[in-house]
């Protein structure tokens with residue numbers, strides 16, 4: 113990757129010119145061909161520069177290997193979650209819980225979340241998830257083709273989520289629109305308005321269920337007592353919206369990467385279809401290889417970090433997508449091997465903010481693959497030339513059409 117930054121770019125005083133790269137995290141070089149390979153161009157900097165600085169998106173630091181991403185995500189005293197979106201100005205509008213709070217205050221919200229999303233609670237939803245998956249697949253299995261994105265991936269996680277939260281299914285289109293606008297705005301509504309609309313949407317449900325003994329996820333979350341107190345109304349709204357945003361978009365888009373990979377790889381399809389591999393192992397390997405979330409942190413003080421001077425207030429990205437291709441993190445990282453003996457992954461993050469929805473995400477993916485392969489064991493991409501990708505806080509396969 114070459115330093116193609118114009119000579120007119122004024123660098124902050126702590127940024128050496130040798131570390132400057134023109135890298136747009138919302139459009140990494142080569143993204144049209146392959147999202148993960150585009151991110152992997154940063155790995156080429158590996159030995160020479162553990163960190164680089166890009167003037168794009170307000171200017172920020174970028175790690176060039178996974179070990180540094182892990183350091184950033186675990187060291188909350190030097191790298192704060194108070195700003196987790198690049199450019200930093202967008203973080204000011206965010207303010208959701210528990211994503212933007214550092215430990216120790218963060219512990220209270222996480223305990224509440226962890227209790228309501230523990231493996232036993234999540235596993236209890238298996239039958240509901242399976243029936244939603246089956247009904248979707250059976251809607252198109254006989255047709256020999258589907259728009260995987262629109263007919264399956266876009267609908268499945270949000271339907272599961274609304275069912276778990278006991279929210280009306282009719283609200284899928286509007287809630288999905290607002291969620292999309294927070295993660296990949298198309299300019300049709302401001303970030304602040306999309307967030308406010310989601311808050312206004314969820315508030316009456318929170319009001320109705322607070323203080324009652326409901327068994328749905330929303331009731332459990334907002335009524336769980338942690339450290340002798342419950343969430344306030346405002347906290348309950350901010351927490352449930354964050355779960356909504358984080359829980360829907362990630363699974364939607366991961367499904368795109370999973371099914372694109374399988375549609376292109378006959379040998380991996382056959383391993384699953386013949387039962388040569390446990391589907392849970394296939395899910396772990398696919399999760400390892402196709403991480404898709406890029407959050408960020410704000411540097412809390414002037415520090416030296418891997419030979420570079422960072423200034424208080426600087427933004428630093430934590431791009432998990434490069435981990436899937438990083439040979440210093442996993443042996444032969446780019447190869448998908450379902451029976452890999454040792455597997456390192458940052459797909460669900462690391463440290464205090466590690467994804468509390470990981471049990472649910474794994475369950476949704478496992479059930480989706482199990483039921484899909486029972487009905488559609490062999491499938492292909494309908495038109496390779498139509499495949500494209502987008503990069504945002506969450507990476508995207510733009511639209512995937514499959515035939516069988």
Ligand code: HEM
Nearest residue numbers: 210211355358359362363366405407460461465467469473
């Ligand atoms: C494949 C699917 C998923 C992926 C790849 C994923 C990834 C991540 C990552 C990387 C983080 C850490 C963010 C940070 O450090 O700032 C995170 C946090 C979070 N995730 Fe997930 N996630 C997934 C599914 C889910 C689901 C299904 C839910 C809930 C239903 C969920 C809820 C959350 C929440 C609430 C947080 C914030 C946790 C905190 O700040 O303490 N995620 N996720």
